[in-house]
Amino acid sequence: MTAQSGGTIPAQPGPRDAGDAAAVAAPEPAPQSGIVSAGGDMSGVSVPAESDADAVILGAGPDVRPGERATLRLREAGPDDPPRYAPEWLELREGADAAARAHELLDPLRIRLANLPGRSGVVIHDLGCGTGSMGRWLAPHLDGAQHWVLHDRDPYLLHFAAVASPRSGADGSRVTVETRRGDVGRLTPDALAGASLVTASALLDVLTREEIDTLAAACAGAGCPALLTLSVAGRVELTPSDPLDAEIAEAFNAHQRRSGLLGPDAITAAAEAFAEHGATVQVHPSPWRLGPGESALTAQWLRGWVGAAVEQRPELRERADRYLQERLAACQAGELRVVVHHSDLLALVRPTGGVS
Secondary structure, eight states, X not given: OOEEEEEEEESSOOTTTHHHHHHHTOOXXXXXXXXXXXXXXXXXXXXXXXXXXXXXXXXXXXXXXXXXXXXXXXXXXXXXOOOSSOHHHHHHHHHHHHHXXXXXXXXXXXXXXXXXXXXXXXXXXXXXXXXXXHHHHHGGGSOSEEEEEEEOSOXXXXXXXXHXXXXXXXXXXXXXXXXXXXXXXGOOTGGGTTOSEEEEESOGGGSBHHHHHHHHHHHHHHTOOEEEEEEEEEEEEEESOOTTHXXXXXXXXXXXXXXXXXXXXXXXXXXXXXXXXXXXXXXXXXXXXXXXXXXXXXXHHHHHHHHHHHHHOGGGHHHHHHHHHHHHHHHHTTOOEEEEEEEEEEEEOOOTTSOO
């Protein structure tokens, strides 16, 4: 994997460290596709312009290029291509992600990490880290010193992830971070040398079977377990229901599977791939449960979900437009509840030179 290491910095630097953090992963200019920069404490964060209040936040809608996700290029792209996940979308979903992740997988993970031989701390590689929400969720659940290696193609998001990482773990031990730019679709065991854990969120469903096999082989070769969360399961429940729900969901799932991507089939493929390398695999549901308190996220998710379905099946447009407006009105009125099913996977790979 071609990567640029940005060096190590303290997590959540204070005022004197802010310049150093910026030097580690200086962000490129924000994309100007319907977003503007906010000032004050949100300096550098892009937010939707007022005139675009009904637009889909970048990253919330259908992919423009098959095989990409917004924080992570899995195929070659030009140097001027803008990042496709805006920080505001990642911020909007972070609370729902944190509430959804499967806490049931934490105990077996803690046991594995506690039994690592000769380690004074753990090294965690976070693939496609975005703004670092995985670290903000997981680091406070783990004891001991932690060093996070944050991988993403987008230096703009790497900067956010670095400066917003937690300072300490569950027992007060220090957390440090390092940033790397590169294509994780070609991850190798060498890139994971010394790693204690690999993590990712919402990554598996935008990979091909070959890329998932590559990821599993890299983890197995490095003797490194993996916690891979929030993979789409292909099931959505809306209350109240509508006759068009199933048709939209079917079209969306077909969109997820375009160009060889696995979409909702990814969690099964990943479980099989890790098992073939001798890992013990556990899968647990991790659904978003969206109610009136998450109306902003629900509205953006609806626009992206319906938009991807229409992109896949243009003949749905007229009915889907009416459906979307009705659903958005119900969302605004606090009358809509949505369950978006995901799955989390923990693969306890056999340590190299030892037994699991």
